Amino acid sequence: MTIRVLLADDEPLIRAGVKAILATDSEIDVIAEAGDGREAVELARHHRPDIALLDIRMPRLDGLGAAAELRATLPATSVVLLTTFDEDDYVDAAMTHGVDGFLLKAADPRELLIGVRAVAGGAAYLSPRIAQKVIARSGNAAPVVTAARRRIEALTGRERDVLALVGRGLSNADIGRSLFLAEATVKFHVSAILRRLGVDNRVQAAILAYEAGLTRGDSPAS
Incomplete structure (x- = not known):
């Protein structure tokens, strides 16, 4: 297409x-x-x-x-x-x-x-x-990291998995293949993530993923 x-x-x-x-x-x-x-x-x-x-x-x-x-x-x-x-x-x-x-x-x-x-x-x-700047800024500012990790506490474990892949720039189809989920299920999770985090779009969600350490494989405490 x-x-x-x-x-x-x-x-x-x-x-x-x-x-x-x-x-x-x-x-x-x-x-x-x-x-x-x-x-x-x-x-x-x-x-x-x-x-x-x-x-x-x-x-x-x-x-x-x-x-x-x-x-x-x-x-x-x-x-x-x-x-x-x-x-x-x-x-x-x-x-x-x-x-x-x-x-x-x-x-x-x-x-x-x-x-x-x-x-x-x-x-x-x-x-x-840009992603490196976000990560560096987050790594040098503990309050930013803490605030981001508090915000993602509202997510389920599966939603955090999806958010981590959103932060890495994957499409819904790629996320589905990675997590063995139907694309429609991924779309449902992404919509829920945006709503729970109070953000308007995937880029803002990705920023939170960077700040919380999800894209680096960190394991924020729930």
């Missing part, structure tokens, strides 16, 4: 480079390109892509603003932010806007393809560099 992508970046050279990388995958099709966030939202409403791949810093409307509008008006379109900036404030802001993925332009081109495919498959995806 073709993954239909809307690409938005105010630098034509960057757009061309990203498009060329995506074109190496025969199942990914860039159906529209935008030079700013406002144009991206308008084109998304017209084309209804599977994924909107947005730069953060753009004129008229930045990527965060565009992400917020798309989440509100086109919930079926997944939003992935692509940027050269990996400061904590950008990552935190992206999480609050309910994005499905966060990729860095400086990453290996293969990571772009992996990230787009993961999100298209229903998974959350964070660039490994």
Whole structure:
């Protein structure tokens, strides 16, 4: 099945480079390109892509603003932010806007393809560099770890297993294969996890998994 992508970046050279990388995958099709966030939202409403791949810093409307509008008006379109900036404030802001993925332009081109495919498959995806920053920040801040572990106490053992795999970027189908569960059962668990944790999406759940140590194989006390 073709993954239909809307690409938005105010630098034509960057757009061309990203498009060329995506074109190496025969199942990914860039159906529209935008030079700013406002144009991206308008084109998304017209084309209804599977994924909107947005730069953060753009004129008229930045990527965060565009992400917020798309989440509100086109919930079926997944939003992935692509940027050269990996400061904590950008990552935190992206999480609050309910994005499905966060990729860095400086990453290996293969990571772009992996990230787009993961999100298209229903998974959350964070660039490994972003995940490392989250883990490092959590490891250096005991209160963050403690708070995250308290929050996951509301989960059952099976839900923690599922959350750990969500944190590792697995799709529902991959989680099902790993835990020998039907995909529908995984979807049920993921919905319950989001509700119990009080988060809006898989990326926010993945952040909690990182902070609680689930992705590192830690065993938080229940």
